[in-house]
Amino acid sequence: MLLALLLALSLFAAACGDDDDGSADAGASSTDDAGSDSGEIASDFGVDVENKVIRVGINGDLSGPFASLVAEIVESQEVYWEVFNEQGGYQGWTVETVVLDSGYATDVGIQNYEELAQESDDGVLMITENTGSPITAAIAEQAAEDNMIVIPLSWASLWPDPEFGPTILEKQTTYCIESMNGVEWMAEQVAADGGDPALAIIGRPGEYGEDGSVGAALAAEELGIPIVYDGTGAVAGDDRTAIVAELVGSGANMVWVTLTPGELLDVFGNAVSQGFEAYWSGNSPSFNYLVHMPSDFAAEFSEFYFQSYYQAPWATPGIPGMDTLVEAMTANRPDLNISDVYTTGWIEGIMAQTLIEAAIDQGDLTRANMVALANSGLEVDFQGLSANQSWPQDYNEAVVRSSWIYDVDVSQFNIIPMSESTADNPGSTGLIPIEQDYVGSVAEGYVFDGPCIEPSG
Missing domain, CATH: 3.40.50.2300 (Response regulator)
Known part of the structure; x- marks a missing residue:
């Protein structure tokens, strides 16, 4: 119950602030209709409105040079969504992950992106992890044309630049x-x-x-x-x-x-x-x-x-988000070993959930609205796991300077x-x-x- 409360309330607060429009009451229940006045949700790709399921994609290196760590990050993000879904999701909406392996090969990563970005029921609403700077750079222009939000598993200084990757949502600081x-x-x-x-x-x-x-x-x-x-x-x-x-x-x-x-x-x-x-x-x-x-x-x-x-390691005391992470990972993957990089997958989940909940509250789960929300000044609260994040259009305001x-x-x-x-x-x-x-x-x-x-x- 504590886990559900932390996930639902802290992320709802991050997405919605102190609005007095009644959405807080709606967010307290996982069975209410979506947040628009009519109860209808606008959508295009990666969203099953009838069954209230949102598809998100992971384009990860599961067989290349970073595979041992990426596999653990992917496990963490999958557990994040399992917990989210087990607790009823948000206003009845749940999230389904689609995981593809790039092997850290740029050509394969591009093919995976094209599969995830397809404009059909088989596409995804957003990509919640894309491993590597080379692959992310290769898809950035197309992602902007597709209104596809991409959270890179990469900290290249390119991503905070809105002219280069307006739909690439960096997390934490840059390599530079x-x-x-x-x-x-x-x-x-x-x-x-x-x-x-x-x-x-x-x-x-x-x-x-x-x-x-x-x-x-x-x-x-x-x-x-x-x-x-x-x-x-x-x-x-x-x-x-x-x-x-x-x-x-x-x-x-x-x-x-x-x-x-x-x-x-x-x-x-x-x-x-x-x-x-x-x-x-x-x-x-x-x-x-x-x-x-x-x-x-x-x-x-x-x-x-x-x-x-960039973030807190496994079981760091005194961090609310870490308590939640450790409880969830231990309950859902008890046979896996401890890992510091579970924090990364958890942070990616927090980013995506914050955007998704804000979009549901607006009644608009289109890819274009996800981009608009990311560029609206929305701040993501990482619950002490890392420095909080937003995406201003000014480069010097956007970059996180701590490590x-x-x-x-x-x-x-x-x-x-x-x-x-x-x-x-x-x-x-x-x-x-x-x-x-x-x-x-x-x-x-x-x-x-x-x-x-x-x-x-």
């Missing part, structure tokens, strides 16, 4: 700003140790790698930190021997990476094996505790690596099934928050002309 914060935080640690910061940047090609690397370089420029090795876009193949050699000989005492987990394991492992010591951090997708904590270099990751992230920083502590790494997670032993991914909603001076004061990068291709 995350890098600014991460570099400044590492510089503070080096200075506290009595050293002079010297930065190495290592990234992969494409929107993701370039965005993170550019943000790191901008922070270094603003802070007067020398870049002693610039490997922006350097990790483009399987042989990273030259990259590691240049890094080890660079004199860097800080390393910022924008890589896949496998690439990070290779570069980091070879560097520390040669005696290289520095503060390491990077854009969030670079580090995967399922890959790095059980690796041969777990102790070195624990000593040198600090994870940058989280975690210590990597292999001694705390304790992945257990959720059925075994208790208040005394909740389990841990080994990521321990050091800074919550950290905003460095560079990120706080930086005036953006727009995205930090141009879309590739």
Whole structure:
């Protein structure tokens, strides 16, 4: 009952504010007619008005380089909608998920988008997760033409730009700003140790790698930190021997990476094996505790690596949204292991539910109205899981400038099934928050002309 109340009331408040038009009373019941005066709902695609079912799509990497984490994020979002539906939905409306696997291949991701966006009963109202910057960039223009809201599993600085992706609804900060914060935080640690910061940047090609690397370089420029090795876009193949050699000989005492987990394991492992010591951090997708904590270099990751992230990890105390998430995931997926990334799927669900409920209240579940609502100044309350979000048309107002920083502590790494997670032993991914909603001076004061990068291709 507590779970139902938190989901229904907190999200209704976020969507509707303090209106006195009677919609609050309607929202308290899951069986009332929809929110328009006539009880009718306007719709076009992805909405079954007769059965009051809304279809949402997930275009996720379930078999590619980020599959282990994306699979858990998808599970979380599916549980979110299961709980929503079990509690009667909203005014009797329920949500059905349609999940497709892109394998992180752009051509497959485009095909999946076309299937989800089809203008028929088999289409969806919105896409509540689209894995990856390359795929999101590739579909952004078509999504705008289709009035298709897309929530990317990507933090590229392109998404807050209304001219590039007016229907791409970013969540949390951008790779560029995350890098600014991460570099400044590492510089503070080096200075506290009595050293002079010297930065190495290592990234992969494409929107993701370039965005993170550019943000790191901008922070270094603003802070007067020398870049002693610039490997922006350097990790483009399987042989990273030259990259590691240049890094080890660079004199860097800080390393910022924008890589896949496998690439990070290779570069980091070879560097520390040669005696290289520095503060390491990077854009969030670079580090995967399922890959790095059980690796041969777990102790070195624990000593040198600090994870940058956007949200609260599993079972963080004192956060209302986390209590709800843990209760729901434990009840609905007890045999799955604990995971920090369940928060991501939950946040995606909160975003979509807030928009859907506002649309029902207006009596308009068309794709075009979903876009209009997103651009109306609507704010989404993430219940403490992450910084709240809205989508102003001004880039500098739209971007979230805070990020989280975690210590990597292999001694705390304790992945257990959720059925075994208790208040005394909740389990841990080994990521321990050091800074919550950290905003460095560079990120706080930086005036953006727009995205930090141009879309590739």
